[in-house]
Amino acid sequence: MNINALTLKQLRAFTSVARLGTLTAAAEELSLTKGALSVALHELEKQLGHPLFDRVKNRLVMNSYGQQLRPLADELLQRTMTIESLFGQGNLAGTLNIGASYTVGEHLLPMLVGNFMQRHGCQRPHLIVENTSHLCQLLESYELDLALVEGQINSQRLMARPWLQDHMLVVAAPGHPLAQQTDLPINALEGENWVVREAFSGTREQFDRRLAPLLDNWQLGLEFNTNTAVISAVASGIGLGFISDLAAADALCCGRIVRLDLQQSWTRQLNLVCAADKYQTPLMSTFMEYALQWQGLQNVTEERIS
DSSP states (O other), rough: GGGGGOOHHHHHHHHHHHHSSHHHHHHHTOOOOOHHHHHHHHHHHHHHOOOEEEEEETTTEEEEHHHHHHHHHHHHHHHHHHHHHHHHTTTSSOOOOOEOHHHHHHHTHHHHHHHHHHHHOOOOOOOEOOOOHHHHHHHHHSSSSEESSSSSSTTTTEEEEEEEEEEEEEEEOOOOOTTEEEEBBHHHHHTTTEEEEEEHHHEEEEIIIIGGGOOOOEEEEEEEESSHHHHHHHTTTEEEEEHHHHHHHHHHHSSEEEOOSSSEEEEEEEEEEEEEEOOOHHHHHHHHHHHHHOOOOHHHHHHHHH
């Protein structure tokens, strides 16, 4: 094995194919011909003495050797950006790949990223909004640098740091029989239809783990993969909803839905998550520390009150 012959071009070829799954897509991303990319990948496998991918129809699927190389290659490439940053007159080099679960992505991420870019003048990050389960998969495969999520993190391969706290509300259409009542006990919700988020979302996890076990009898009305659809269905009288205060704020303000006055309340933890073994570039580290100190949720609340 000639480890000294490894090149950054080869590692970039490997990580791009690992992420995208095909030579065609990777070649387009790296602005290379498909032939040049194939040669770089072949040379890397030859120098390491092992194939890194299994050829499955038209896709390349990482095998166990590729999975071992992936975090090491990612770190080496990230460290090259550290060198660029070190000699780049203080600029934070590179581009972050940031994920957010739906509630965070729709209501907090735009302000957070906008504030960060104004302060640090970095490149525009790549953003993706998905449910928590999918974001965890992307983090584990190194397709994301970090994610801001509302769901539980159960993978030992991921590191979660507490970020902000959010409140969960039970909401109803203004004409619902419970809408005008106060100090409601939990059993007042028995027998109701519910409009919920899809399985594996952070909001659905909260419903399944914290509210549903308190009810002996509840019916599924409808299930959606966006908060907006849930709110619209609740407003039309299809059923009650269990949703974030952030997501419900505008609809509550204009009277489309109302918050039920319950004796019990729920607070959930939002987390900042990354792969436990991922190398943190200066840009990534700076963004994470900025996010952990960010007071944007308070700003959102103040804007809502005013």
